[in-house]
Amino acid sequence: MSVMTRSAFIQSSSVFLVFLSLFGCCQFSWSETKVRYPRALTDNDKRTEYPVRLLQLALSASDRRYVVEASEYRMPQGRALLNLKHGSTLDVVWSMTSKDRERLLHPIRIPIYKGLIGWRLLLIRQQDQKKFSQLEHVTELTKLAAVQGHDWPDTAILESNGFLVQGASNYQGMFDMLARGRADYFPRSIVEIWQEQNNHRNKQLVVETTLLMHYPTAFYYFVNKNNRLLAEDLEAGLRRIIANSEFDRLFSTYFDPIMDKARIDQRRLVELDNPTLPAETPLGQSRLWLDIPPDLPKWLE
Template identity: 45%
Template sequence: MGKLVMGIAVMLLAGLSLGAQSATWSITYPRSLDDTDLRNEYPVALLTLALEKTGVKYRLLPSDRIMLQGKALRQLRENREVNVVWSMTDSQRERDLLPIRIPIAKGLIGWRVFLVTEQKLPRFSMITRKSDLLTLAPIQGEEWPDTKILQANGFNVFTVPTYQEAFSVLASNRGDFFPRSVIEVFQEMKTQNLAREIILEQDLALYYPTAMYFFVNKGNQVMARLLETGLRRAIEDGSFDALFFASYEETLKQLALDKRKVFVLENPLLPERTPLQDTQLWYQPSQNLLQ
């Protein structure tokens, strides 16, 4: 493996017009909604770790303006404002952009728990089968891959144009539940100033196989190799897993996925090259899966 890593490093050196020792990589990612939005903390920490593992000089900065995911992906495709974005993958995104196929959250983006209102909570206690859950309307963003996944599995999805609007739709009971990934939900409950009636449902979850990747512009092959080299080195020396568990171990304990009814959904958007067979890249928090 050492020879392979060395070979990749040589390729990177050859790709730098100014030379690896003098060049400084300027890497810009999408700025979050505000300083209280903590969802960027782990991806930025992992990006920093990967860059440190390569030994290159770099500047890692947020974009000048706030950029929601759909806008960030469009800007990345056009090679404007940002040059790296992290996002859940699907076939279209992998056609438009260049993915680094290492799931940065080890697949946890596909594990979903539910934000609901107290008024509707009793309906969820009666759910024992997937068909019961299909009678309820989940809330999702118009451009999110999750929306198509849920629709393909038979859900009548209530779509919203913006992330923030999903919370107001939930609070007004126009939709029944807002599925959130296990790596997002607690931070959102702390930072989104949720209406008092919005709570976390305690007994159910969804799972669909998917990954969140770092993406770069299709023309930026050298940066893709750089980031993959750093991530691979972090996996090999254990620092990737150390950061992952430091970030999410307590969250996973609190959510107790092993005690929930977990309904498995198919993901028709999952690209064929998703590295599902590489077990070191994934975390499996529960075996209590229901079809």
């Protein structure tokens, strides 16, 4: 091989190796990471729509490529949180926070519903509206039976405020309990109650028209404590879409019509304490919360 040929061969080989190196680097940096979330509990359960859209938006604003997908199987909230803790088949779960949940999992402390999850309306039987309209004091409401998930933070909140609660383990079964008279009402957040009422319209359940409950709380994305990379990327992505207002635009699309429908200024407010709320909850960061008038009239104790 001549000197010129050998030189040309070495040069071309070097170029090829550089190309391979760059190509491999690009392939690695642009590879997609799957993020698995809990599949909706039923085919007509639309409650996952907004948190999935927000999750996609936040991760697309991060510095890595992610693709989100639903879990293969449906699982109730308690099982999903346990699955996430053990790092089994889920990478992220969205849920209401509590001291216990933040001990077990890593919370992304940006409330995805801007606190609306703590504003509660009551699902009741259609024939019971008159009974609720005639209640004069909070103590009368505490003597009626509310139904809630037995392992939900809401159950502990209501009980600590003196309310009677029937705990249940099956989400769909709670609507049946209410319809059959085994409970008097089902407190649900403003963001979900009308969808749930529509899903169970054959049970003659309606949204109560005069009362409003509130307790300070937050609904977060949670990840496994060892998944620091996803935690960092998800928080960074959320903060970026807050800064560029994409978060607000998506939130408004879903929930402005619901707030109009709720007519909260025309309801009697039942304000409750939340002993399960972690001290780290960013209540002082006003940008993260929906601005609801603080002067709503409180119901008589």
